[in-house]
Amino acid sequence: MPTYHHDGLTFDYRDEGTGEPVVLLHGFPEDSASWDAVVPLLHATGLRTLAPDQRGYSPGAVPKRRRDYAIRTLVGDVIGLLDATGIERAHVVGHDWGGGVAWMTALWHPDRVASLVSLASPHPAALMWSYRHTTQGLRSWYMGTFQLPWLPERLLARDLARTLRSSGMKAEIAERYARRFADPASLTGPMNWYRGMPFSGRMGDPMVRVPTTYVWGRRDGFLGPEAARKTADFVEADYRFVELDATHWLPENDPDPVAAEIIARVAGG
Numbered sequence: 001m002p003t004y005h006h007d008g009l010t011f012d013y014r015d016e017g018t019g020e021p022v023v024l025l026h027g028f029p030e031d032s033a034s035w036d037a038v039v040p041l042l043h044a045t046g047l048r049t050l051a052p053d054q055r056g057y058s059p060g061a062v063p064k065r066r067r068d069y070a071i072r073t074l075v076g077d078v079i080g081l082l083d084a085t086g087i088e089r090a091h092v093v094g095h096d097w098g099g100g101v102a103w104m105t106a107l108w109h110p111d112r113v114a115s116l117v118s119l120a121s122p123h124p125a126a127l128m129w130s131y132r133h134t135t136q137g138l139r140s141w142y143m144g145t146f147q148l149p150w151l152p153e154r155l156l157a158r159d160l161a162r163t164l165r166s167s168g169m170k171a172e173i174a175e176r177y178a179r180r181f182a183d184p185a186s187l188t189g190p191m192n193w194y195r196g197m198p199f200s201g202r203m204g205d206p207m208v209r210v211p212t213t214y215v216w217g218r219r220d221g222f223l224g225p226e227a228a229r230k231t232a233d234f235v236e237a238d239y240r241f242v243e244l245d246a247t248h249w250l251p252e253n254d255p256d257p258v259a260a261e262i263i264a265r266v267a268g269g
Contacts, residue, residue, distance in 0.1 A: 003060070006080030010060030013052035013081060017043040020266060021087050023078060024051040027096020029160070029181055029190050031057050034095065034251045041259035047266065052081055054098070056189025069196030074101045075108060082112055091266050095119040095251050097193055106210050107203070115211040115265045119250045119258060120220055122227040123234040125206040130227035139222055146194040153184040153191060167221050168247025211238040213265045215258065217246030238268065
């Protein structure tokens with residue numbers, strides 16, 4: 001697996017295919033392998049894919065401080081990947097936490113983003129709205145728990161496969177992630193994405209002005225329908241909302257419709 005260097009860290013990433021570049025940002029607790037069923041479908045239409053193991057997941061990119069996982073820093077890692085590979089503009093796709101990074105990359109660096117596809121994750125401003133106006137806070141109860149030191153890693157590592165299966169992930173994929181994160185220490189970097197949230201600062205202008213597709217599964221137990229539908233209010237560009245009969249784990253469980261929406265967005269700009 002090739003690597004790139006940014007912010008004093010070394011990131012692993014997958015760079016496959018040829019053609020227009022598509023950056024694929026995984027979620028929690030996943031890694032670049034979450035896109036394994038999607039990338040062949042993108043390559044078949046002549047697209048190049050770049051899928052990093054993000055900060056906290058790449059062995060050479062696991063800083064200890066919580067503030068080193070603030071959203072601006074995570075977005076900076078995406079720009080660092082584009083710079084390292086000589087790519088001026090790419091189509092950016094993200095799932096779960098990767099979707100949050102994708103949204104903010106489009107907000108803060110629209111000159112580097114040809115189009116945006118977010119899977120599961122609504123626009124961050126829509127998500128914040130939903131905390132105030134809906135029961136989304138109950139769905140996101142675990143975010144507060146993850147602020148605790150060391151204990152959440154130990155609890156999740158002990159029961160990760162069952163937790164992922166119960167939320168709708170295919171059993172064989174859940175088992176693979178359970179092996180990947182069997183050591184509680186391997187979950188500290190991923191959980192630091194949550195612990196870095198208090199250091200993320202202000203969003204600024206929330207309006208996204210690049211062509212955008214948002215794909216949401218109506219059986220998602222983590223992210224509810226209110227924020228999904230509110231997301232349209234924060235896009236001032238061509239926008240498509242796709243609701244699937246699916247759970248949260250869209251890249252692994254539903255690669256065909258996911259790939260179709262990415263291909264359509266790339267073709268449409």
